[in-house]
Amino acid sequence: xxxxxxxxxxxxxxxxxxxxxxxxxxxxxxxxxxxxxxxxxxxxxxxxxxxxxxxxxxxxxxxxxxxxxxxxxxxxxxxxxxxxxxxxxxxxxxxxxxxxxxxxxxxxxxxxxxxxxxxxxxxxxxxxxxxxxxxxxxxxxxxxxxxxxxxxxxxxxxxxxxxxxxxxxxxxxxxxxxxxxxxxxxxxxxxxxxxxxxxxxxxxxxxxxxxxxxxxxxxxxxxxxxxxxxxxxxxxxxxxxxxxxxxx
Amino acid sequence: xxxxxxxxxxxxxxxxxxxxxxxxxxxxxxxxxxxxxxxxxxxxxxxxxxxxxxxxxxxxxxxxxxxxxxxxxxxxxxxxxxxxxxxxxxxxxxxxxxxxxxxxxxxxxxxxxxxxxxxxxxxxxxxxxxxxxxxxxxxxxxxxxxxxxxxxxxxxxxxxxxxxxxxxxxxxxxxxxxxxxxxxxxxxxxxxxxxxxxxxxxxxxxxxxxxxxxxxxx
Numbered sequence: 199x200x201x202x203x204x205x206x207x208x209x210x211x212x213x214x215x216x217x218x219x220x221x222x223x224x225x226x227x228x229x230x231x232x233x234x235x236x237x238x239x240x241x242x243x244x245x246x247x248x249x250x251x252x253x254x255x256x257x258x259x260x261x262x263x264x265x266x267x268x269x270x271x272x273x274x275x276x277x278x279x280x281x282x283x284x285x286x287x288x289x290x291x292x293x294x295x296x297x298x299x300x301x302x303x304x305x306x307x308x309x310x311x312x313x314x315x316x317x318x319x320x321x322x323x324x325x326x327x328x329x330x331x332x333x334x335x336x337x338x339x340x341x342x343x344x345x346x347x348x349x350x351x352x353x354x355x356x357x358x359x360x361x362x363x364x365x366x367x368x369x370x371x372x373x374x375x376x377x378x379x380x381x382x383x384x385x386x387x388x389x390x391x392x393x394x395x396x397x398x399x400x401x402x403x404x405x406x407x408x409x410x411x412x413x414x415x416x417x418x419x420x421x422x423x424x425x426x427x428x429x430x431x432x433x434x435x436x437x438x439x440x441x442x443x444x445x446x
Numbered sequence: 447x448x449x450x451x452x453x454x455x456x457x458x459x460x461x462x463x464x465x466x467x468x469x470x471x472x473x474x475x476x477x478x479x480x481x482x483x484x485x486x487x488x489x490x491x492x493x494x495x496x497x498x499x500x501x502x503x504x505x506x507x508x509x510x511x512x513x514x515x516x517x518x519x520x521x522x523x524x525x526x527x528x529x530x531x532x533x534x535x536x537x538x539x540x541x542x543x544x545x546x547x548x549x550x551x552x553x554x555x556x557x558x559x560x561x562x563x564x565x566x567x568x569x570x571x572x573x574x575x576x577x578x579x580x581x582x583x584x585x586x587x588x589x590x591x592x593x594x595x596x597x598x599x600x601x602x603x604x605x606x607x608x609x610x611x612x613x614x615x616x617x618x619x620x621x622x623x624x625x626x627x628x629x630x631x632x633x634x635x636x637x638x639x640x641x642x643x644x645x646x647x648x649x650x651x652x653x654x655x656x657x658x659x660x661x662x663x664x
Contacts, residue, residue, distance in 0.1 A: 251567075251568055253564055253567060253568065276570060276572075279567065279568065279569070279570040280570045282568070283568070284565075284568040286561060286564070286565060286568075288561050290559075290561040290562060290564065290565035291565075292562065292565070292566075292579075292580055293584070294583050294584055294587075303569070303571070303575075303579060304566075304569035304570060304571055307571055307572075307575045307579065308569065308570040308571055308572070308575070309570075349565075352569070353568075353569070356569060356570065
């Protein structure tokens, strides 16, 4: 069973100066599992996933990704980042590179794969996010939804074991949310391990194995989506679900 | 008999112009190289290194260039290192340019959105690739108008080299003027030469700035 565990966080604590962003977080993610993280803004959910690929350092506790313990050494950070893909709220595509160059840079530089092979892989994933015909364009020439799908393809080109999504649809116009969610659902159906910070509860119901609710840097409650939405246990969860579901 | 301003005098000014251009090129090339190092150290994330670089920039921005040229020319001579005038002013201008360009590029590097670096880190790219492939190409675009502006200042600033006996365009003008007693004509020609050198650069710089502003609107 041990090798079924992909990510293990134990007793993770994180401070920004005097402010505690994560309080004693324990989280275990199995291979192929899809997890949705939700909670009010400032609850630490983005911080939590940003610790997994060491965009944020933690002060206490341990994080193990695919058997590699994440510490301060460059080697460990390197190994872990190669296993973990990330998609950001603001896309963060490289504006001075074409879509294809965005997708091939890291495989060529970090994985030392040849250009021909890297381009073939990139085109395969661009097809998969249904944007193959835009490979020669620059990010600014694409819509927000298209840009976010390129960002997903770019992360997939590194062949990660797990994908982290940090509010991937929050910066999108409403009519573009669906195309990105559909891409993510496709990825989930293919068996990718995913941790998604999102307020898209429809997505959570459809693909999540577990929904985790956070507040004030702590995991308050977690459960399978059915139970989580039908009968949340904590007052804080009920209040949050009442607020966000009222909009939908 | 006093000579009039003629072809030989014009030729003398042209040779001064040549030295001005050469000094500018050497100082700019050296300043760019050292300035890039200054900008990278200034943004490296190690607090002590950033402070040392900050002090370096502060010293060269906070004291007169004239003084810096004196220190290089006469100061180094005192330590037994006798430099000819060109080498001395080339070193002086290079070091000075490295501080100013370093500060311009420091600002440009920091103007590249943080998300660019984060995306590159998340993709497993190392510092050298993050800088070379992601941050610097964007920072250079951002800094181009200011960099060109500095180059124009540098061209005109090289006239200070005359103070240690280096005969560049302004000093050549002064010599010819003293010989011919035609200061208005001579300095008019000298001014026109500076103008022909600087104006196209200024024009290019402001065009770049307009284009960049347009790109940022989109």
